[in-house]
Amino acid sequence: MKKPLEALLRDACERATKGGELLTTTLPPLLLTVPKEPEHGDLASNLALVLARSERRPPPAVAETIVRHLDDRDGILASVEIAGPGFINFRFAPAYWWALLRDVEVAGEAYGRSAIGAGRKVQLEFVSANPTGPLHVGHARGAVTGDALARLLAATGHDVAREYYVNDAGNQIAMLGASTYARYAERCGRAVPFPEDGYRGDYVREVAAAILAREGERLMQLDPAEASTYFGDAAGAILLDAIRDDMAALAIDFDHYVSERRLRAEGAVAATIAALEKAGYVYEADGARWFRSTAFGDDKDRPLVKTGGEFTYFAADVAYHRAKYAAGYERIIDVWGADHHGHVPRMKAAMQALGLDPARLEVVLVQIVSLTRHGEPVRMGKRSGEFVTLREIVDEVGADATRFFLLMRKSDAQLEFDLDLAKERSAENPVFYVQYAHARVASVFRAAEATGLDRAAATAGDPTRLTEDDELALIRRVAQFPEVVEGAALELEPHRVVFFLMELAGDFHRYYNRTRILGDDRELAAARLLLVANVQKTIRAGLGILGIAAPDTM
RNA sequence: GCGCCAGUAGCUCAGGUGGACAGAGCAACGGCCUUCUAAGCCGUAGGUCAGGGGUUCGAGUCCCUUCUGGCGCGCCA
Incomplete structure (x- = not known):
């Protein structure tokens, strides 16, 4: 979404420099940002503010020079304004958004993927x-x-x-071995002292029981040192298998x-x-x-x-x-x-x-996670061995909600995990909110089939029929996806994808409520199907990056 | 004591590398279903960005300092 405009700006500056109207020969990195305020256009550049000092002119004057040299050959811009302290605000023409939607459609399932990693x-x-x-x-x-x-x-x-x-x-496994051995002996009716700092959790008893069931009582004949080693290995292997299962449960x-x-x-x-x-x-x-x-x-x-x-x-x-x-x-x-x-x-x-x-x-x-249930913190004591296991969480709220909630925050910020909210099947629960947007599109397509409009009809849809502001805004949101993914990858911050998805889902739900997609005008319906199909695809791709399912029905 | 991270609306949190009047979502109140899923949408409110100084055209963002919270500072892993 930014690339074509970056090129235009660069050209403009080059021409201005050649004509002696700009002193700068080396441009600072062009910063195009999506303004918070819709009145500030689709993209804004602070270029003039950055250059003002070296140009020895006030930012608006510098902006004026740059704007005068802009050559929008392909007519992608609807308006260019100098505003505020010297921002240049750009608004794209509908034709630009229509072309973008086509690009997204053509990109297919690869939409949002990029090669910036260069196979590293x-x-x-x-x-x-x-x-x-x-x-x-x-x-x-x-x-x-x-x-x-x-x-x-x-x-x-x-x-x-x-x-x-x-x-x-090392020590931890040795301690695990000694602890398991003691529990095993206990089961065999023999007294082996439980180690001072041993693992006291109940799971050690279960592991000991499993070993007893497998090997019988013959291990009691080992001398204590041998036994500890054996039990360390055996218990470690059993627990590692359990960990693998836990991981599998989280995909x-x-x-x-x-x-x-x-x-x-x-x-x-x-x-x-x-x-x-x-x-x-x-x-x-x-x-x-x-x-x-x-x-x-x-x-x-x-x-x-x-x-x-x-x-x-x-x-x-x-x-x-x-x-x-x-x-x-x-x-x-x-x-x-x-x-x-x-x-x-x-x-x-x-x-x-x-x-x-x-x-x-x-x-x-x-950072650490704190759990809440019924608005109260769930207490976890490491000493007491009373902690909520990963498996319990996944069993209770499901893998999708677990993943989503754990990815909602910047990783180095502490996170509060509301178990009740994660289970809720309503708009208050962000994971359902996003998945529901995906399912809703699927549902629209199911209804469309009945009227003879299918995915192929959507592909053939004419984007120029999409003239409503919220339709263009929806395309704009979808168009930001690749940049969000890139930024998230660059900064190693998956939560950015989560926030993007919540915003995209919000845009879609609003649109859905306001606009009848399958109206009498079949051509318009096909165009709208094209739009929502690509919204759906983008949600699916985003959820895919988070490892979360994108269901067709809820 | 030293170091790292945090402190943004009542609550949970965003604020793409310094930009425009600080943004969501909960929770609260009021509305919207003979039409594609109301598991949804729309409207109303809330702030000394912990305090103080500094850098600059411009600071929630960078620097210094104070306060508060978390975590480190093992011949543990």
Whole structure:
């Protein structure tokens, strides 16, 4: 929508410069914005305000010069006005919108997709929760955000891989093993002391019972150390399967699950520490080995190897990120809980120390989710083990509403999730509001079939019959979609797509209520079908980017 | 103590990289169905953008500072 106008403006400035009427030879980036106020036209430029200083003339005078050189050969503009402090306001001619609607129709299902990613390899790592228990709402937000980002980047021409890093080694798994073993023994009628900081959730009992059912009591013969290892592996595997199921319930599919244990076993961690050492950023102190992250602006040095000789979590994570670079990803995006924000500088420091470009690593931080029900906050205590699981949410409100609600906010802002609202089947519930707009169009088409008008008739519809203001405004909204997708991808902000969809759905519902689509004038009806078909397509594409279904009936 | 993030209408939140008089949606009140889904639409209201300073033609947006809230600052992961 902006491109043709940008070209016109650029031409105008060039001519003015040649004619000696503008001093500037290098234009600032042309900024065309969609004004909030409809009276300010379809697009507005602040070019004259930006240039005023270097031109040593007041903005309106500069604007006048630019406008005088505009050459609208194709007649896409209906009006050009200089307004306010020196804005140039453009209004497109109906013919422009009609042509645009045709373009959208021709683009078909690819509408909104772009190639700005140029096939660049991008890896998104998200969730990566330890397989030591069920996922909760916080994980759900990270999961949905990561997946939506992946879809967004894929839609903009990136080559995307989704990855889940499985922390299947280290203390947490050992603790899970000890906890599960204790529950197993309990079931076998044997007393094995429950570990001090063990996992007390009921799910550990269920996992123990599952292992008992599978293996019988024979595991009681293992010595306690062996048993803990066995149970850590077995319980971790069972819980990881449950996590995969949870992801599937949210329509999320990972390309790779990367095992921390495997990284360790393959020597990647040791090799990474050796590389850091070779670069001169490792030293020994207090019996441990440290990474000198302070050399890169971190506020403390970080341990890589504990006194006991064990690798730290950090060491393994550095090795993992090093492997991502080695795998050839041009962009590496991590979705982390906001409580991990402190890890960003040290991870980037480690990459830099390894001679890797830290700018290729981007971290999207996801803030906490608070649940409300009946207007009251749902209390969640991590200690008590009383948290609402991801599965419970999905079972209660459905995958579509879960995804939509978790994507409604900027990821680094805290989010309130109203469970009652998410379940409501009314206009108050934004996900239904948007899906209903899609279904309504489908319903119009069902009614149209009865009168002999079908999708083909819509395709053949004559856009020049669309002369109402709200019809042109609807095209304008649809025309913004590719730019919204691009902006969302560029800024890694899926919530922009959500807001766009709510606005588009609103425009459509208003139009629907005001305008009879299937009137007596068949030609007009066909034109209107063309319009709403493309509204529907745009909604479907937008929902697709969010991983949400676009139903034909509600 | 140091660092990061936030503070916008009664509530939940937007404010495409500094632009025009600050925007939605809830909640409240009043209207609209012999016609394609009323699971919808229309109308009415609300603000010292936490406070204070600064940068500039112009600040919710950038800088400094104070206050308030969240989170980090482990040889935990």
